[in-house]
Amino acid sequence: MTSIYLTSDNPRWTPKTETDLQAAIDGGLFEESHHLDLKKAPNGKGDNRELARDLSSFAVDGGTLIIGVQENKESRTFELAPQPLNGLAEKVESVARTIPDPPLTVLTQEIRSAAGVGTGYLLVHIPASPVAPHMVDNRYFAAATRRSTRWATPK
Numbered sequence: 001m002t003s004i005y006l007t008s009d010n011p012r013w014t015p016k017t018e019t020d021l022q023a024a025i026d027g028g029l030f031e032e033s034h035h036l037d038l039k040k041a042p043n044g045k046g047d048n049r050e051l052a053r054d055l056s057s058f059a060v061d062g063g064t065l066i067i068g069v070q071e072n073k074e075s076r077t078f079e080l081a082p083q084p085l086n087g088l089a090e091k092v093e094s095v096a097r098t099i100p101d102p103p104l105t106v107l108t109q110e111i112r113s114a115a116g117v118g119t120g121y122l123l124v125h126i127p128a129s130p131v132a133p134h135m136v137d138n139r140y141f142a143a144a145t146r147r148s149t150r151w152a153t154p155k
Contacts, residue, residue: 013029015111015123016111017111018080018082018111018112018113018114018120018121020111021066021068021069021080021111021121022080025069025077025078025079025080030069030078032071034057034058034061034063034142035058035061035062035063035064036063036064036065036066037054037058037063037064037065037066038065038066038069038070038071038078039054039065039066039067039069039070040067040068040070040081040083041067041068041083041084041088041122042091042092042095048091048095048099049099049136049137051092051095052095052096052099052100052136053136053137053141055092055095055096055100055104055106055124055126055134056100056104056133056134056135056136056140056141057141057142058126059100059104059126059127059128059129059132059133059134060128060129060132060133060142061128062125062126062127062128063125063126064123064124064125064126065123065124065126066121066122066123066124067083067088067092067121067122067123067124068080068081068082068083068111068113068120068121068122069081069121080113080115080121082113082115082116082119082120082121083119083120083121083122084118084119085110085112085118085119085120085122086118088110088122089108089110089122092106092108092122092124093106093108096126099136100134100135100136101134101135101136102131102134104126104129104134105127105129106124106125106126107124107125107127108122108123108124108125109122109123109125110122110123111123
């Protein structure tokens, strides 16, 4: 599996277990950046479009989205939030193929959770695309620190 870029001090890391994810949280290794985003699973059509924007923004330089690790807004820390895995990878791959223009290729890896059968985390690796930037809703997106940045559409 492709490794995750966390920081210049820890440029390559590949979690394989829920314990690895918890150790990264405990060690303060997670920080959302233009190479890493953490969130809960998308639920509806609006969430699918937001997911497509996130995936498209990572396609400029490459990056990783970890679904099932969320930010606690009050404490400004991250916590595990295992998600149902049934069909999640297929849903993310479908969004990547159908919403961005041109379509994206993503690599997914499931990590099972001890919290319950069929739950866990999904690592979504978005390689740097040779045809980036990609559009969603007729807008280009590029990853920036903690948020996507819209690029103006060329005329």
